[in-house]
Amino acid sequence: MSDIILDIDRIGKKFDNLKVVDNISLKIKRGEFLTLLGPSGCGKTTTLRMIAGFEHPSNGSILLENKHVENKQPHERNVNTVFQNYALFPHMTVFDNIAYSLKIKNINKKEISKRVNDMLNLVQLSGYEKRKPSQLSGGQKQRVAIARALINRPKVLLLDEPLGALDLKLRKQMQVELKRLQKKLGITFIYVTHDQEEALNMSDRIAVMNKGIIEQIGTPEDIYERPKTKFVAGFIGESNLIKVSIEKVDKDKFSIAIGNKIMNIDSISLSTNEKDVYISIRPENMKYSIEEKAFSLKANIKEHAYMGSLIKTIATLEDGQEILIYNYGKKSGIPKIGQKVWLFWNPEDMAIVKEG
Structure with missing residues (x-):
C-alpha cells in the first residue's frame, strides 16, 4: 500500500x-x-x-x-x-x-x-x-x-x-x-x-x-x-527582515553585507542564487548590547510593550527600520527608551530568504 x-x-x-x-x-x-x-x-x-x-x-x-x-x-x-x-x-x-x-x-x-x-x-x-x-x-x-x-x-x-x-x-x-x-x-x-x-x-x-x-x-x-521566502518569514509568527547583499567567497564561505557591515559565515545552505536577499531573525533570537560587537548594528530603543511574561522591545536602526526584540521573564536591565544599543545575533539563528 x-x-x-x-x-x-x-x-x-x-x-x-x-x-x-x-x-x-x-x-x-x-x-x-x-x-x-x-x-x-x-x-x-x-x-x-x-x-x-x-x-x-x-x-x-x-x-x-x-x-x-x-x-x-x-x-x-x-x-x-x-x-x-x-x-x-x-x-x-x-x-x-x-x-x-x-x-x-x-x-x-x-x-x-x-x-x-x-x-x-x-x-x-x-x-x-x-x-x-x-x-x-x-x-x-x-x-x-x-x-x-x-x-x-x-x-x-x-x-x-x-x-x-x-x-x-x-x-x-x-x-x-x-x-x-x-x-x-x-x-x-x-x-x-x-x-x-x-x-x-x-x-x-x-x-x-x-x-x-x-x-x-x-x-x-x-x-x-527555516523560511525560504520573505512572505513565509513574515506570515509565520513575527520576524525581523533585513535586506542584505550576499557574496560567495569560496566553496563553503559566504559574506553578508548590511550597509558597511560585513558578516562572514563558514557554511550556509542557500535556497536562492540571488545576490540581494533578506535575512530573517526571529525576535527571540535578536540580542542587544550597550557596547559595539564585532558584527552589530547601531540602534535606538523606541518603545517597550509589557505583556506579562514577555516584554516586546522595538529598536530603530540608523536607516529607520524598526527591529523587534523579545525579552522573556526579564523586567530589569532592559535599556531605557531613547538609549543607544548595538543589535546582534548568532549566525545559526538567521535564515536567508528570497523576495518570493
Whole structure:
C-alpha cells in the first residue's frame, strides 16, 4: 500500500479568467495532518473545495489512492468535509444529525445505533443524543459536525476553518481535541486556516499558500526556523527582515553585507542564487548590547510593550527600520527608551530568504 493517499498534480482554478489556484502540486501522506495556511484570497479554500469535489479544476489531476477523482461528484469520493458554519439540521436531534448519511444509505437501525453511539463516545458527547443544535454550545456543535463527517469512515477528512467561529479559549481546547481524534483514528486530515499559531500547534506538515501558489511546505519547525521566502518569514509568527547583499567567497564561505557591515559565515545552505536577499531573525533570537560587537548594528530603543511574561522591545536602526526584540521573564536591565544599543545575533539563528 502506497504511503501517499492523495496526489495533487498541477491543479489550477480560474474564475472569469482570474487565476485563483496556479498549478500547485502536493503529495499528502496516509494518516497525515496537513494544513493549508495562508491569508484570505490565497487559494487555500478553493484548493480544499477541488479536493472535496465542490469545485472542478480548470486543469490538473487529483488522485485518491491512485484513482482519478478530479471529475467525480462529492458523493463519489471517499472524503468528507467539516465547514466553519457546522451546517447542522436545526430540526433534528444530535443523534439524527450524525445518523443522517447512514439512513440515506439504508443501513439497518442496529448498525446505525452502534455507529452513532461510537461517534458520540469518540467526540465526548454521550448523553447529548436527544438535544437539538440550539441547545448546544459552539464547541459541542462543532463536535457533532465532526462526528457526522467521521461516521462515513472517509479516507480523508477536509476541515475548512472549522474553529473560526469559536472564542479563543474554546478554539485552543478544540485544537487539542481535533489532534487527539486524528491521532486516535489515523485518518488523513487536510485543514484550512489563516491562523499561524493554530497551524504550528496541530500540523505534521504545513503548506503555506500565497497568491494561488505554495511558497513552502514542511514541518512546523522547518516553516518557522527555516523560511525560504520573505512572505513565509513574515506570515509565520513575527520576524525581523533585513535586506542584505550576499557574496560567495569560496566553496563553503559566504559574506553578508548590511550597509558597511560585513558578516562572514563558514557554511550556509542557500535556497536562492540571488545576490540581494533578506535575512530573517526571529525576535527571540535578536540580542542587544550597550557596547559595539564585532558584527552589530547601531540602534535606538523606541518603545517597550509589557505583556506579562514577555516584554516586546522595538529598536530603530540608523536607516529607520524598526527591529523587534523579545525579552522573556526579564523586567530589569532592559535599556531605557531613547538609549543607544548595538543589535546582534548568532549566525545559526538567521535564515536567508528570497523576495518570493
